[in-house]
Amino acid sequence: MSNPAPVEFPVNELIQNRWSPRAFSDKPVPQEVLRSLFEAARWAPSSSNEQPWAYIVATKDDAENFEKSLGALVEFNANWAKKELAFAKNNAPNRNAQYDVGAASLQLSIEATARGLVVHQMAGFDPETAREAYDIPQGWEPIAAMAIGYPGDAASLPEPLQSREKAPRSRKRIREFVMSGQWGHTAEFVK
Ligand SMILES: Cc1cc2nc3c(=O)[nH]c(=O)nc-3n(C[C@H](O)[C@H](O)[C@H](O)COP(=O)(O)O)c2cc1C
Numbered sequence: 001m002s003n004p005a006p007v008e009f010p011v012n013e014l015i016q017n018r019w020s021p022r023a024f025s026d027k028p029v030p031q032e033v034l035r036s037l038f039e040a041a042r043w044a045p046s047s048s049n050e051q052p053w054a055y056i057v058a059t060k061d062d063a064e065n066f067e068k069s070l071g072a073l074v075e076f077n078a079n080w081a082k083k084e085l086a087f088a089k090n091n092a093p094n095r096n097a098q099y100d101v102g103a104a105s106l107q108l109s110i111e112a113t114a115r116g117l118v119v120h121q122m123a124g125f126d127p128e129t130a131r132e133a134y135d136i137p138q139g140w141e142p143i144a145a146m147a148i149g150y151p152g153d154a155a156s157l158p159e160p161l162q163s164r165e166k167a168p169r170s171r172k173r174i175r176e177f178v179m180s181g182q183w184g185h186t187a188e189f190v191k
Pocket of ligand 1: 120
Protein backbone atom coordinates (compact mmCIF):
# COMPACT_ATOMS: atom_id res chain seq x y z
CA MET A 1 0.00 0.00 0.00
CA SER A 2 1.29 3.43 -0.88
CA ASN A 3 -0.33 6.82 -1.07
CA PRO A 4 1.94 9.18 -3.02
CA ALA A 5 1.46 12.90 -2.53
CA PRO A 6 -0.53 14.47 -5.40
CA VAL A 7 2.17 17.10 -5.94
CA GLU A 8 1.53 20.26 -7.95
CA PHE A 9 5.20 20.69 -8.79
CA PRO A 10 7.79 17.95 -9.24
CA VAL A 11 9.70 16.72 -6.18
CA ASN A 12 12.09 13.88 -5.41
CA GLU A 13 10.20 10.58 -5.28
CA LEU A 14 11.25 9.92 -1.67
CA ILE A 15 9.50 13.12 -0.63
CA GLN A 16 6.47 12.16 -2.69
CA ASN A 17 6.28 8.63 -1.32
CA ARG A 18 6.94 9.31 2.38
CA TRP A 19 3.66 9.12 4.26
CA SER A 20 2.25 8.19 7.64
CA PRO A 21 0.15 5.03 7.37
CA ARG A 22 -1.25 3.12 10.33
CA ALA A 23 -1.19 -0.38 8.82
CA PHE A 24 2.13 -2.10 9.50
CA SER A 25 3.26 -5.60 8.54
CA ASP A 26 4.51 -8.06 11.16
CA LYS A 27 7.91 -8.27 9.45
CA PRO A 28 10.57 -7.20 11.94
CA VAL A 29 13.00 -4.45 11.01
CA PRO A 30 16.51 -5.95 10.81
CA GLN A 31 19.08 -4.40 13.12
CA GLU A 32 21.29 -3.27 10.23
CA VAL A 33 18.31 -1.35 8.81
CA LEU A 34 17.64 0.25 12.20
CA ARG A 35 21.30 1.24 12.33
CA SER A 36 21.01 2.99 8.97
CA LEU A 37 17.85 4.83 10.03
CA PHE A 38 19.64 6.29 13.04
CA GLU A 39 22.73 6.97 10.95
CA ALA A 40 20.46 9.11 8.74
CA ALA A 41 19.16 10.92 11.83
CA ARG A 42 22.74 11.38 13.01
CA TRP A 43 23.65 13.41 9.93
CA ALA A 44 20.82 15.91 10.29
CA PRO A 45 21.86 19.55 10.60
CA SER A 46 21.45 21.15 14.03
CA SER A 47 22.07 24.52 15.65
CA SER A 48 25.78 24.79 16.62
CA ASN A 49 25.99 21.10 15.73
CA GLU A 50 24.63 20.33 19.20
CA GLN A 51 22.69 17.29 17.95
CA PRO A 52 20.12 17.65 20.75
CA TRP A 53 18.36 14.37 20.09
CA ALA A 54 18.14 10.92 21.62
CA TYR A 55 15.88 8.01 20.67
CA ILE A 56 14.67 5.20 22.92
CA VAL A 57 13.87 2.22 20.72
CA ALA A 58 11.59 -0.68 21.57
CA THR A 59 11.43 -3.51 19.08
CA LYS A 60 8.47 -5.85 19.16
CA ASP A 61 10.57 -8.90 20.03
CA ASP A 62 11.55 -7.13 23.27
CA ALA A 63 8.08 -7.55 24.77
CA GLU A 64 8.65 -5.86 28.12
CA ASN A 65 10.25 -2.78 26.59
CA PHE A 66 7.65 -2.66 23.84
CA GLU A 67 4.75 -2.74 26.30
CA LYS A 68 6.42 0.08 28.23
CA SER A 69 6.48 2.18 25.05
CA LEU A 70 2.89 1.39 24.14
CA GLY A 71 1.89 2.37 27.68
CA ALA A 72 3.00 5.95 27.08
CA LEU A 73 0.87 6.39 23.95
CA VAL A 74 -2.63 7.84 24.07
CA GLU A 75 -5.19 5.10 23.51
CA PHE A 76 -5.91 6.11 19.92
CA ASN A 77 -2.27 5.65 18.94
CA ALA A 78 -1.63 2.59 21.12
CA ASN A 79 -4.37 0.82 19.18
CA TRP A 80 -2.52 0.98 15.86
CA ALA A 81 1.14 1.56 16.77
CA LYS A 82 2.03 -2.04 17.43
CA LYS A 83 5.42 -2.23 15.68
CA GLU A 84 8.84 -0.73 16.39
CA LEU A 85 8.59 2.40 18.51
CA ALA A 86 11.06 5.19 19.18
CA PHE A 87 10.79 8.30 21.31
CA ALA A 88 12.74 11.37 20.27
CA LYS A 89 13.93 13.71 22.99
CA ASN A 90 15.23 17.22 23.03
CA ASN A 91 17.58 19.00 25.36
CA ALA A 92 15.38 21.78 26.78
CA PRO A 93 17.72 24.81 27.20
CA ASN A 94 18.59 24.82 23.50
CA ARG A 95 15.85 26.93 21.92
CA ASN A 96 16.41 25.31 18.51
CA ALA A 97 16.25 21.81 19.91
CA GLN A 98 12.71 20.99 18.79
CA TYR A 99 13.52 22.19 15.29
CA ASP A 100 16.64 20.01 15.24
CA VAL A 101 14.82 16.94 16.60
CA GLY A 102 12.29 17.37 13.80
CA ALA A 103 15.07 17.53 11.22
CA ALA A 104 16.73 14.37 12.56
CA SER A 105 13.42 12.52 12.64
CA LEU A 106 12.57 13.55 9.10
CA GLN A 107 15.98 12.38 7.86
CA LEU A 108 15.23 9.06 9.55
CA SER A 109 11.83 8.98 7.84
CA ILE A 110 13.30 9.67 4.40
CA GLU A 111 15.95 6.97 4.85
CA ALA A 112 13.14 4.63 5.94
CA THR A 113 11.15 5.49 2.79
CA ALA A 114 14.18 4.74 0.61
CA ARG A 115 14.40 1.31 2.26
CA GLY A 116 10.71 0.45 1.78
CA LEU A 117 9.75 1.17 5.38
CA VAL A 118 7.15 3.55 6.75
CA VAL A 119 7.34 5.85 9.76
CA HIS A 120 4.39 7.37 11.60
CA GLN A 121 5.27 10.13 14.03
CA MET A 122 3.03 10.81 17.03
CA ALA A 123 2.53 13.65 19.44
CA GLY A 124 -0.25 11.62 21.06
CA PHE A 125 1.60 10.20 24.05
CA ASP A 126 2.06 11.20 27.67
CA PRO A 127 5.54 12.70 28.18
CA GLU A 128 5.46 12.09 31.94
CA THR A 129 4.58 8.41 31.52
CA ALA A 130 7.49 8.10 29.08
CA ARG A 131 9.78 9.95 31.51
CA GLU A 132 8.89 7.60 34.36
CA ALA A 133 8.98 4.44 32.27
CA TYR A 134 12.48 5.15 30.97
CA ASP A 135 13.92 7.27 33.77
CA ILE A 136 14.48 10.17 31.39
CA PRO A 137 16.53 12.86 33.18
CA GLN A 138 15.32 16.43 33.71
CA GLY A 139 16.53 18.64 30.87
CA TRP A 140 15.43 16.10 28.33
CA GLU A 141 11.88 16.54 27.08
CA PRO A 142 10.00 13.77 25.29
CA ILE A 143 8.96 15.34 21.97
CA ALA A 144 7.46 12.68 19.75
CA ALA A 145 6.92 8.98 19.36
CA MET A 146 7.28 7.20 16.07
CA ALA A 147 6.13 3.85 14.78
CA ILE A 148 8.62 2.32 12.34
CA GLY A 149 8.03 -0.76 10.22
CA TYR A 150 7.19 -2.28 6.88
CA PRO A 151 3.88 -1.28 5.32
CA GLY A 152 0.90 -3.49 6.04
CA ASP A 153 -2.53 -4.08 4.58
CA ALA A 154 -5.04 -1.28 5.10
CA ALA A 155 -7.74 -3.96 5.37
CA SER A 156 -6.20 -4.97 8.71
CA LEU A 157 -7.33 -1.67 10.23
CA PRO A 158 -10.74 -1.02 11.80
CA GLU A 159 -12.91 1.80 10.52
CA PRO A 160 -12.56 4.77 10.40
CA LEU A 161 -8.80 4.22 10.20
CA GLN A 162 -9.13 2.07 7.09
CA SER A 163 -10.88 4.85 5.17
CA ARG A 164 -8.41 7.43 6.45
CA GLU A 165 -5.56 5.26 5.20
CA LYS A 166 -6.98 5.30 1.68
CA ALA A 167 -8.05 8.95 1.61
CA PRO A 168 -6.16 11.25 -0.73
CA ARG A 169 -3.42 13.13 1.07
CA SER A 170 -3.79 16.89 1.19
CA ARG A 171 -1.82 20.01 1.95
CA LYS A 172 -2.20 23.77 1.81
CA ARG A 173 -1.24 25.31 -1.53
CA ILE A 174 2.31 26.67 -1.55
CA ARG A 175 0.89 30.10 -2.32
CA GLU A 176 -0.57 30.10 1.20
CA PHE A 177 2.79 29.92 2.94
CA VAL A 178 5.45 31.25 0.54
CA MET A 179 5.67 35.03 0.94
CA SER A 180 7.90 37.80 -0.30
CA GLY A 181 8.57 41.40 0.73
CA GLN A 182 6.11 41.42 3.62
CA TRP A 183 4.12 38.97 5.72
CA GLY A 184 0.97 37.97 3.91
CA HIS A 185 2.26 38.92 0.43
CA THR A 186 2.35 35.81 -1.69
CA ALA A 187 5.61 35.46 -3.61
CA GLU A 188 5.11 36.12 -7.34
CA PHE A 189 6.73 32.88 -8.45
CA VAL A 190 4.09 30.75 -6.70
CA LYS A 191 1.00 32.71 -7.75
C1 LIG B 1 4.97 15.91 15.31
C2 LIG B 1 3.89 15.01 14.73
C3 LIG B 1 2.92 14.48 15.56
C4 LIG B 1 1.93 13.60 15.06
N1 LIG B 1 1.05 13.02 15.94
C5 LIG B 1 0.23 12.04 15.49
C6 LIG B 1 -0.56 11.27 16.40
O1 LIG B 1 -0.48 11.44 17.62
N2 LIG B 1 -1.38 10.32 15.90
C7 LIG B 1 -1.47 10.08 14.56
O2 LIG B 1 -2.23 9.18 14.16
N3 LIG B 1 -0.72 10.77 13.66
C8 LIG B 1 0.13 11.74 14.10
N4 LIG B 1 0.94 12.43 13.20
C9 LIG B 1 0.85 12.15 11.75
C10 LIG B 1 0.22 13.32 11.00
O3 LIG B 1 -1.17 13.33 11.23
C11 LIG B 1 0.56 13.21 9.51
O4 LIG B 1 1.95 13.38 9.34
C12 LIG B 1 -0.18 14.25 8.67
O5 LIG B 1 -1.57 13.99 8.68
C13 LIG B 1 0.28 14.27 7.23
O6 LIG B 1 0.15 13.01 6.68
P1 LIG B 1 1.40 12.33 5.91
O7 LIG B 1 2.54 12.23 6.93
O8 LIG B 1 0.92 10.98 5.46
O9 LIG B 1 1.80 13.22 4.77
C14 LIG B 1 1.91 13.30 13.68
C15 LIG B 1 2.89 13.86 12.84
C16 LIG B 1 3.87 14.70 13.35
C17 LIG B 1 4.93 15.25 12.41
